[in-house]
Amino acid sequence: MMDSDxxxxxxxxxxxxxxxxxxxxxxxxxxxxxxxDAHFVLxxxxxxGTHEFYAGRARITQALIARKGFHAVAVEGDWPDAHxxxxxxxxxxxxxxxxxxxxxxxxxxxxxxxxxxxxxxxxWLHEHNRSLPSSLREGFYGLDxxxxxxxxxxxxxxxxxxHPELAALARERYACFDQFGEDSxxxxxxxxxxxxxxxxxxxxxxxxxxxxxxxxxxxxxxxDAEDAFDAEQNARLVGNAEAYYxxxxxxxxxxWNLRDxxxxxxxxxxxxxxxxxxxxxxxxxxxxxxxxxxxxATEMGERRGELNLGQLMRERHGSDAFLVGWSTHGxxxxxxxxxxxxxxxxxxxxxxxxxYEHLMHATGMERFVLPLRTGPHLQGLRxxxxxxxxxxIYRPETERHSHYFHARLPDQxxxxxxxxxxxxxxxxxxxxxxxxxxxxxxTYPSGK
Numbered sequence: 056m057m058d059s060d061x062x063x064x065x066x067x068x069x070x071x072x073x074x075x076x077x078x079x080x081x082x083x084x085x086x087x088x089x090x091x092d093a094h095f096v097l098x099x100x101x102x103x104g105t106h107e108f109y110a111g112r113a114r115i116t117q118a119l120i121a122r123k124g125f126h127a128v129a130v131e132g133d134w135p136d137a138h139x140x141x142x143x144x145x146x147x148x149x150x151x152x153x154x155x156x157x158x159x160x161x162x163x164x165x166x167x168x169x170x171x172x173x174x175x176x177x178x179w180l181h182e183h184n185r186s187l188p189s190s191l192r193e194g195f196y197g198l199d200x201x202x203x204x205x206x207x208x209x210x211x212x213x214x215x216x217x218h219p220e221l222a223a224l225a226r227e228r229y230a231c232f233d234q235f236g237e238d239s240x241x242x243x244x245x246x247x248x249x250x251x252x253x254x255x256x257x258x259x260x261x262x263x264x265x266x267x268x269x270x271x272x273x274x275x276x277x278x279d280a281e282d283a284f285d286a287e288q289n290a291r292l293v294g295n296a297e298a299y300y301x302x303x304x305x306x307x308x309x310x311w312n313l314r315d316x317x318x319x320x321x322x323x324x325x326x327x328x329x330x331x332x333x334x335x336x337x338x339x340x341x342x343x344x345x346x347x348x349x350x351x352a353t354e355m356g357e358r359r360g361e362l363n364l365g366q367l368m369r370e371r372h373g374s375d376a377f378l379v380g381w382s383t384h385g386x387x388x389x390x391x392x393x394x395x396x397x398x399x400x401x402x403x404x405x406x407x408x409x410x411y412e413h414l415m416h417a418t419g420m421e422r423f424v425l426p427l428r429t430g431p432h433l434q435g436l437r438x439x440x441x442x443x444x445x446x447x448i449y450r451p452e453t454e455r456h457s458h459y460f461h462a463r464l465p466d467q468x469x470x471x472x473x474x475x476x477x478x479x480x481x482x483x484x485x486x487x488x489x490x491x492x493x494x495x496x497x498t499y500p501s502g503k
Contacts, residue, residue, distance in 0.1 A: 061366030062293040062435075064290055069418045069432035076424040077472070080107075083115045086379070087425050089124065089470050093377040094337045095322075096125075097365055099344035099468075101381050102445035103164065104405075107477045108381050109172035115379075116339045117179060124337060126329050127194040128180075129322055131342035132168050134292050135205045136160045136196030138285050144180045145192045146280070147172060153178045154483065162201070163395045164447040166482035170389075174483070196325055197362075198318040203239045203296040206289040210261065212284035213465070217278075218268045223263070228257035229293075243300035243452045284328050288321065295320070302418035311361050314341070317366040323363050339363070344380050345444050350465035354439075365467075382443070384416035386477040388450035389489065397488040398478045404451050410441040411464055415473040427465045434466050 075085040090096055097120060100108035119125040136159035142148030143156035153174050160168040177195070184192040189476040207229045214222040231254035235242040246253040265287060272278040295317040303310040322338065329336035340347065342364065350356035350363040368376040372397060385405040391398060405411030415425070428434065442462040443454075450457045464471065482489060 059309045063414075066432070069435060070414065070425060071418040071420065073430045073432040074418060074420055074425050074473075077422040080110070080422075081114055083084070083111070084114055086470065086472065087118055087143070089133040089424065089426055089428075090119070090377050092122075093375050094335055095340070095368055095372055095376040096338075096344070097340040097347040097376060097378045099342065099347040099366060099378070099380045101344055101383060101443060101448075102390070103167050103343060104401040104445070105383065105386075105448075105477045105478050106172060107383070107474045108479045109480055111381070111472065111474070112341055113176035115170060116176070116185075116213075117343075119337070120180075120183065125193070125339055126336045127196060127325065128339045128341065129198050129325060130168070131162065131199055131318075131346060133162075133199050133202035133205070133250045134197040134203040134285075134288055134321070134350040136211050137195055138170070140177055140195045140318055144177060144184055145281075146184065146189065153181065155431075157483070158330060162471060164391065164398070165484065166389050166398055166480060167387075167447065171218065171481040171483070194218045194329075196321075197203065198321050198340070200292050200296045200299055200314060200317045202237075202289075203242075203293060203300065204232070204237055206292045206296070209289040210230050210265065210286055213282065213289075214265070216283070217272070218265075221264055221268055225261045227488045228261050229254075229448050230319055231257045235357060236346050238324060239296070239300045242297075243303045247301040247304045253297065253301055255294070255297055255301075258290075258294045258475075262287075262294055263475075280328075280331070284324075288324060291320070291324070293318075294318070308359050308361055311363075311403070315363045315367065318342075318346065318364045320372075322364070322368070342446070343446065344442075345446075347378055348380050348462070348467040349378065352463040353442075354461040361472050375463075377470070378468045380464075380471045381413055382471060382473045384412050384473075384475045387479040388445055388449055388477075389482060390445060390447060391480040392450065398482055398484075398494045400485075400489045401449050401451070403445070403449075403477070404454055405445060407441055407455070407459065410443060410459065411436075411462070411471075412443055412473075414440070415471075416475055420471070420473075421475045424470055426470055428469050433465045437466065439463050443466075 116128055139159040140156050143150045157169050213224055214225050269278060285286045292335045297315045299310055302313055326336055346363050347365040349369055350361050350366045355361040365378050385403050388401055388403050390401055390500040439461040441459040443458050445458055
């Protein structure tokens with residue numbers, strides 16, 4: 056046996072010794088023990104379409120809420136769509152069912168939040184909250200910034216109901232976007248590349264006016280804290296989304312950094328909102344591994360200068376932010392072949408032999424959590440390896456280029472949950488392509 060093979064086998068043995076088995080699908084006690092007293096738990100996913108990632112995050116979150124007193128879930132979803140869920144689970148909305156409350160998530164990829172596992176979790180949270188006083192009910196919030204036009208609409212609706220003297224001026228300012236239509240990417244192209252005047256000054260002016268009016272109403276005791284917070288977040292989102300779309304054609308790194316900085320800013324605002332009565336809040340975050348694993352430990356951070364939410368949370372909160380990554384060796388995934396393409400149930404190729412996923416597979420364990428803060432196994436894991444990331448697009452034919460990047464796992468996460476074989480998440484509207492496609496047969500070629 057060559058030295059490299061012996062070293063690899065020694066590392067596999069070390070990982071196997073350090074791994075904490077998760078005996079069944081609902082077992083999460085080992086994960087809770089590792090999390091300890093952290094106030095921020097960031098639960099990732101290695102794809103946007105894997106049942107075990109969604110269901111596992113939901114079970115861990117339920118335990119954090121029920122056993123450790125967590126106050127809120129913040130997800131990689133648009134603020135207005137998530138706020139509709141928030142109102143439903145807190146008993147404030149008009150929706151009569153979980154499925155109705157999820158109808159806000161209309162843009163591609165609809166399966167990302169309109170799926171069976173999210174239905175189960177939102178239903179659980181709604182029932183859990185019913186036994187609590189309204190002031191203690193846990194919330195559901197969105198961190199993303201793609202809702203430029205719907206957030207403008209929410210700001211105007213709030214002003215017309217609460218501060219009509221500002222509504223006409225705000226509508227006039229937001230009318231700056233009318234010349235670009237409803238296509239936010241067209242706005243970015245025309246202002247960022249072709250130099251047309253943008254709407255940054257108008258959206259900032261609206262945000263400042265709204266904040267000033269909310270502060271005045273709060274001092275007079277005339278404000279609903281939840282509705283005011285929602286309006287302010289929408290106004291802030293409009294400003295950040297305007298900058299994001301204006302930058303997206305100029306630099307991938309710039310737009311990525313603006314997006315994750317917005318997520319961090321939103322999470323910080325949520326922290327202040329939930330802690331306004333003095334108690335430090337506890338928040339669970341659901342997003343892709345690429346957003347929640349510390350970017351400084353990846354080639355995107357080291358070579359391209361990308362930052363992400365996980366990095367920003369560590370810089371702000373240190374060990375009080377606990378970052379959990381997820382991985383799988385193979386199975387199936389719900390994804391599309393192209394942006395805005397049909398929803399498909401696709402086979403996930405077995406992991407490459409030079410990847411962290413294959414290393415986890417080599418342990419022979421089906422389901423486990425690997426601690427990454429301390430232990431003798433960490434030294435071997437710090438040598439950069441490939442790591443797989445599947446978003447809403449999956450292209451197996453170009454998998455090495457499209458879905459793998461180098462990372463240093465122990466510097467990226469505080470723990471890794473590995474589930475060796477996983478299945479596609481069930482969309483609420485599967486479509487013909489999802490219904491007809493199946494996992495690849497056993498003879499499907501292995502990754503190289």
